[in-house]
Amino acid sequence: MARTSLQCRECKKQYDTAFKYICDDCFGPLDVKYDFPTVTKDTFSNREQSYWRYFELLPIEDKSNIVSIDAGMTPLTKAENLGKKLGLNNLYIKNDSVNPTFSFKDRPAGVAISKAKEFGLSAVGCASTGNLASATAAHAAKGGFPCHVFAPSNIEMAKIAQALSYGANYVAVDGTYDDANRIAAQIGDSKGIGIVNINMRSHYVEGSKTLAYEVAEQLDWNVPDQLIVPVGSGAMLNAICKGFEELESISLLNDVSNMMHLRKIPKR
Amino acid sequence: MARTSLQCRECKKQYDTAFKYICDDCFGPLDVKYDFPTVTKDTFSNREQSYWRYFELLPIEDKSNIVSIDAGMTPLTKAENLGKKLGLNNLYIKNDSVNPTFSFKDRPAGVAISKAKEFGLSAVGCASTGNLASATAAHAAKGGFPCHVFAPSNIEMAKIAQALSYGANYVAVDGTYDDANRIAAQIGDSKGIGIVNINMRSHYVEGSKTLAYEVAEQLDWNVPDQLIVPVGSGAMLNAICKGFEELESISLLNDVSNMMHLRKIPKR
Secondary structure (H helix, E strand, O other): OOOEEEEEOOOOOEEEOOOOOEOOOOOOEEEEEEOOOOOOHHHHHOOOOOHHHHHHHOOOOOHHHOOOOOOOOOOEEEOHHHHHHHOOOOOEEEOHHHOOOOOOOHHHHHHHHHHHHHHOOOOEEEEOOOHHHHHHHHHHHHHOOOEEEEEEOOOOHHHOHHHHHOOOEEEEEOOOHHHHHHHHHHHHHHHOOEEOOOOOHHHHHHHHOHHHHHHHHHOOOOOOOOOOOOOOOOHHHHHHHHHHHHHHHOOOOOOOOOHHHOOOOOOO | OOOEEEEEOOOOOEEEOOOOOEOOOOOOEEEEEEOOOOOOHHHHHOOOOOHHHHHHHOOOOOHHHOOOOOOOOOOEEEOHHHHHHHOOOOOEEEOHHHOOOOOOOHHHHHHHHHHHHHHOOOOEEEEOOOHHHHHHHHHHHHHOOOEEEEEEOOOOHHHOHHHHHOOOEEEEEOOOHHHHHHHHHHHHHHHOOEEOOOOOHHHHHHHHOHHHHHHHHHOOOOOOOOOOOOOOOOHHHHHHHHHHHHHHHOOOOOOOHHHHHOOOOOOO
8 A cells, every 4th residue: 555645735635646746626736645654763773874764754655766866864064163153052064065966956856756767757857947957867867767957048057067967958948947947847747757846846845854854863863953944945944844843743853842943834 | 102104205214203294315205104003894894984984094193183074985886877888887986076075185185184283283274276275274174273275366266265165364376376386385384384285295195095995995895997086196096096005905805806907106
């Protein structure tokens, strides 16, 4: 039996997991719902040094579908000097810049492309102006997928050079990043291409929460009192919050008294 | 008793380890000579995930002098796709771009600055046009040293922005990289500043050999048949060769039949 299902964030309608991301009834976004197996801290302690050590908490049914470039388990570095300057005794920096393609995007892209393999899709892609293109192209190359990167035609080539080096196809869109997203969505849906940040989004966003899992494990299963998270679309912030909440829900955290400090993202 | 001494590469004169890098008699460069303690594969297997796991093979006498930013133990990634294209079944890439300051220079800079601490120096620096400046500045910040980066005055600021972010002092030299080296050497020697790639060079070059140690350990203590190494000054190539030869000399390698393939650098 499948470990995951999909549920509409708006009307709560449930679906079996499938290559879909929008509710048939109300057009709300679909979220992954889990039936987590029993895990303990020991489940993870001696595993591979990548975010796939948390396999049981990720939306892939079969380990053979994992497409991994060994991303994650990046250093959590105590910033002594900066901490002193700021008057903070326990300041840590999670250094996701040393992921294989140099950004946290290796987390969501890897989960999305593994799921694309599980769905049996024949091609993948993304709309991106940089980091996501690199992460998607690297995982696509590893998984043997053709990869289509949709980006504005006036983008600096330096921003997609890394993706091109992994063999991605650059689809130059005569318009803005929003236009590139729109065209990627249309082509993805009509051709059955897994666009990681659009029609694979329900699974894609699940990858980012592994950053929270790692921080907790690296702090010996404790949660920081305060978190500072860069906010682009807000997706990573939401995912990190979800990660800590999930660890709390399956009783992996030592002390949850500071969980109240994690400000929840208001529901739409 | 000290584990290391210095020896002139030319006339072979020996010296106790000290803050010096040139032979008093013949002006030849000084190399570190070791009295390696007995080590086995098990000595290293459960240690920290940085190149300091090889402490016994590095020229620092006292562990308390280590200035570490957790560099090294970078991934050795099997390049399946590239290997297929090139007709190679066992092609691996050692990814030193995911070191803390993004290059292999964290290896020599870290050893040099640890040795500067052991020598009791009060400041450090380097002549550099980029990567070494970042690595030196990061280790200097960690060790609490003032850091002086000597570079041509017409350098693109992007190349030293990272060093500046670690608090380094940029000494803009009106001339070439060679001129910057010359001025750094003069100021370093007259002011007692440890210039990592000049007057600390005997110890500095020892850091780079850890790349070879890691490759051997990651291949379960085997040596690759062929190595492709980028050659700038040739220092890294030499150091990597030295690393494998040292592992052979202390009997840590499983099979040394392919060591003959390692082409030795001709002596000057």
